[in-house]
Amino acid sequence: MTGSSAPEDAPPAAPAPNDWPAGRAAIIRDSLAVGVATGTYGISFGAVSVAAGLTVAQTCVLSLLMFTGASQFALVGVAAAGGNPFSGALTAVLLGSRNTLYGLRMAPLLAYSGVRRLGAAHLLIDESTAMGVTRDSRPAVRTGFLTTGLSVFLMWNTATAIGAAAGTAIGDPRTYGLDAAVGAAFLALVWPRLADNRNRLVALAAAIVALGLVPVTAPGVPVLAAGGVALLAGLLSRGAALAELPEAPAHPGRVDER
Amino acid sequence: MSPTTWTAILLASGVCYLLKLAGLSVPPRVLDHPVVARVADLIPVALLAALVAVQVFADGPAMVIDARLLGLAVALVLLLLRAPFLVVVVGAAAAAAALRLIG
Numbered sequence: 334m335t336g337s338s339a340p341e342d343a344p345p346a347a348p349a350p351n352d353w354p355a356g357r358a359a360i361i362r363d364s365l366a367v368g369v370a371t372g373t374y375g376i377s378f379g380a381v382s383v384a385a386g387l388t389v390a391q392t393c394v395l396s397l398l399m400f401t402g403a404s405q406f407a408l409v410g411v412a413a414a415g416g417n418p419f420s421g422a423l424t425a426v427l428l429g430s431r432n433t434l435y436g437l438r439m440a441p442l443l444a445y446s447g448v449r450r451l452g453a454a455h456l457l458i459d460e461s462t463a464m465g466v467t468r469d470s471r472p473a474v475r476t477g478f479l480t481t482g483l484s485v486f487l488m489w490n491t492a493t494a495i496g497a498a499a500g501t502a503i504g505d506p507r508t509y510g511l512d513a514a515v516g517a518a519f520l521a522l523v524w525p526r527l528a529d530n531r532n533r534l535v536a537l538a539a540a541i542v543a544l545g546l547v548p549v550t551a552p553g554v555p556v557l558a559a560g561g562v563a564l565l566a567g568l569l570s571r572g573a574a575l576a577e578l579p580e581a582p583a584h585p586g587r588v589d590e591r
Numbered sequence: 592m593s594p595t596t597w598t599a600i601l602l603a604s605g606v607c608y609l610l611k612l613a614g615l616s617v618p619p620r621v622l623d624h625p626v627v628a629r630v631a632d633l634i635p636v637a638l639l640a641a642l643v644a645v646q647v648f649a650d651g652p653a654m655v656i657d658a659r660l661l662g663l664a665v666a667l668v669l670l671l672l673r674a675p676f677l678v679v680v681v682g683a684a685a686a687a688a689a690l691r692l693i694g
Contacts, residue, residue, distance in 0.1 A: 374677045388593070391600055398604035401611075403639065408603060410642050414649060418599030422606075424638060429607035431635050434628075436614015445615065454612035510687030513662025516646035517683030520666050521676050523639035535633050536640035543641035547649045555649075559641030560634055567630030 357476055364464050364480035371460050372488020378405055379496020381515050384506030385413035389497040396493035400486060401458055403522050404429045410515055411553040420553025427560055435462040442466065442474045456482025531570060538562045658694070662687035 375396060382392040387409055395405050404425035411421030436457050442465065445453050456479065465478030503509060526532050539559035546555035647659045662683035669679045 377680045391596060395600055399607050401607055404607055407642060410646055418596045422599040422603035425603045426606045427634055428638055429610050432611045433614035434631055436611055440615045450615050454615050457611040510662055510684035513659040513687030514680045514684040516643050516659055516663050517666035517680050519639050519642040519646060521679045524670050526636050532636045535636050539637035539640040540644035544644050544648060548652050555645055556638060556641045559637050563633035563637035564630055567626055567633050
């Protein structure tokens with residue numbers, strides 16, 4: 334996988350280089366490939382969401398308005414377990430907080446203000462950050478960010494609608510293993526973050542805490558309580574925080590997470 | 592359930608948007624504190640790991656081992672083989688469905 338190689342601070346105030354038209358075409362091509370590959374698995378979100386008991390309309394509104402995959406899966410995951418919708422909402426919000434970190438990193442690179450910033454904020458997700466942050470000029474950052482964000486948005490919402498419509502037509506979702514698909518989706522989402530030992534320990538502890546609470550608390554509570562493990566580990570561990578920026582996919586077919 | 596679900600969806604969507612906008616708007620020093628940055632990094636790890644565990648083993652308040660565990664095992668193998676997201680998810684579902692079909 335290609336790591337993020339952007340300079341740590343200095344935002345690229347540099348004008349576009351001389352070979353910009355060719356560079357721009359390459360960025361657009363790569364970004365569209367990521368957008369299509371990522372957006373397609375909105376099909377699994379749509380199917381899983383209606384299997385969890387949400388309506389097709391609720392499922393589509395989630396993809397349109399929330400538009401951050403892990404949070405959407407979390408909300409429907411808690412709903413599937415019979416949890417209070419607000420437990421699901423709180424879990425979704427906590428997961429969505431990582432987009433704030435992406436925004437802090439992208440803000441000086443994009444340098445948007447006013448209405449443009451309001452629009453760009455909606456497209457601020459793992460992939461658009463990954464495809465924007467590594468560029469070496471402001472036009473290149475904006476091209477990567479916007480092309481990826483918009484193409485994921487279009488594909489993700491189209492695929493969600495298809496998945497939701499198909500999900501209502503197939504009967505008992507368990508017959509098709511859709512309940513197992515949710516756990517697999519969460520595992521795939523956390524997978525890129527399990528590269529270091531501290532994160533593995535936190536993941537293991539969080540899973541144990543959550544399972545321990547399942548028999549004695551309302552659905553949704555075990556997952557929220559596991560967030561406390563992150564709080565505790567963050568307070569107790571030492572050393573600089575790792576930069577947890579999403580990495581650009583090594584090739585467009587492989588997408589780690591949203 | 593539906594009005595509550597709608598409220599939860601719209602509320603969470605609004606807050607998720609504000610979290611994105613906040614990142615593009617607030618001065619970076621807010622997250623300069625190392626503890627804040629570490630906790631923010633670890634929250635997705637903890638929540639996603641907990642979601643995996645609950646999603647696979649919980650059945651209401653009970654803990655069960657069923658076809659979902661086979662699905663998770665298949666997902667793990669596919670991730671180790673660097674399969675794309677959609678393949679991992681579909682592979683897990685197919686494995687669970689196949690076990691239920693023959694079981």
